[in-house]
Amino acid sequence: MGIVEFFVGPFSYPFMVRALLAVVVVGGTCAVVGTYVVLQGMAFFGDALAHSILPGVAVGYLVHRGDRGPILLWALGAAILASLGIGEVSRRSRLKEDTAIGIVFAGMFALGIALISTVRGYAVDLAHFLFGNVLSVSPADLGLTVGIGAVVILLVVLFYKEFLVVSFDPTFAATLRLRTGLFRHLLLLLIAVTVVISLQAVGVALVLAMLITPPATAYLLTRRLPWMMGLAAVLGILAGVIGLYVSFYLGIASGAAIVLVATAFFLLALALAPCRGLLSHRF
Template sequence: MNGVLDFLTEPWAYDFWRRALQVALMSGVVCGVIGSHVVLRGMAFIGDAVAHSVFPGVAVAFVSGFDLVVGGAVAGLLTALLVAVVSQNRRLKEDSVIGIFFAAAFGLGIVVLSTAPGYSGSLESFLFGSILGISDGDVRNVAVVGVVLLALAALLHTKLVAASVDREQARALGLPVLWLDIALYTMVTLAIVISLQAVGNVLVLALLITPAGAARLLTDRLGVMMLLAPVIGAGSSVAGLYLSYRWDLAAGGLIVLTVTAVFLLCWFFAPRHGLLAKLRTRTRRASPAPVPEAP
């Protein structure tokens, strides 16, 4: 028992640990809420695409000597706005437009970076995360953006759900579908940007999608899903952070592996939609009906 308590309390002696824990919690909660809308709409691709779209902004900021996170946010928002406008053309499917523009954005980032020698080491924290190197200013920025995102998600919840479930019906009801798309893309972009320092550009999609996917397996109610997803995201982030401290391994990678393990447990053991539940249902259906005894 004392060993467990020591394991849980020992890291709190370090300032860098407390900052990392705060960012891990906030990133997990925000990504869980925003990711629920992404999963509901079937837009998992956009998470990966947005992560790529922030790359040119980071590249320009790196070459120019500006803040990498700010550069990434600006580039992601501009690209998301462009996708939202162009995808209103019904001849083009949304995933096609996303693929076109976000791939172009990533290509632009590579071209910009090729002009700066010796950039690879400086961008390692952006690609793979550097949660243990977070400053007090970073914690404040994540907190402010996180609160704004959660407030927007609560304010637009009903309209975003309506536009996700049936876009044509939403238009018929007079909802501003284009502006709702822009709002969702913007929230996804900002959620990804504030999570970059936790898990990095390469792994950020897992923090956005996996907790919501696990929650989707546990409940049929959207409200419950949006409560479970941030709990899973925050809990997995904290657990992964503790494991990284214990084993001296990469924090971002262990956070992602932890939330993936939670997803697999839900996929296997979920009471209604898990693998075991489906096998039991099939077994009952396949069992022959009892033969009544002759009088």
């Protein structure tokens, strides 16, 4: 096999072309939004949202009698409900946010398991939502993923300064009379939406890795937020593309391959980063 055939050959199949576009969108979007997740220490929130969409997946499957097309919309509704619920429980009960996250996460996850257990053959039919299968992305799924991803990136660009101030200096944001609650909820919604569009690529079980690992890798390599976002997006896209090749040629699960490549990038940065790497500290 020649080098050209190695790189071009897989994309003679239409499903591989769709998968490539999907991982580019998912890798870039997850990395950009995940930058805020990493810098604010919201990894638990991202993990909670990833598991809180299970009721939406189950209800969508039941309502549409196994038609997996509309399930993403139901999952999106569940993610939005969970993100708003976490914010409201934290605000109205005066509990710490991690406590509110734990309550909503546990309740939604249990509801999802209860609903899924009523579906005959759910272990086969819903497994790709749990573990991801980007190779099964349909043209309709791809269109929805690209559309939602574009909206998420556009909102991050439009409200970049507001998110920056609200995230890192809420007191200063209040003096500027910014609506901190509104932008906080908007950021939570963007994380929720990003989790949903990642379902097909990496699944519920691995979506947190795509939110966290590329931004964490970029954090080791740069100190400025715009550079961190850009570098994280590049790393997320590269992990998706390389993982797709690994999945195609080695015959392993696509979601797992993508996450393993992203993890390999992180380990390299952890060892070799100029200022924050293990070797730089040693020598």
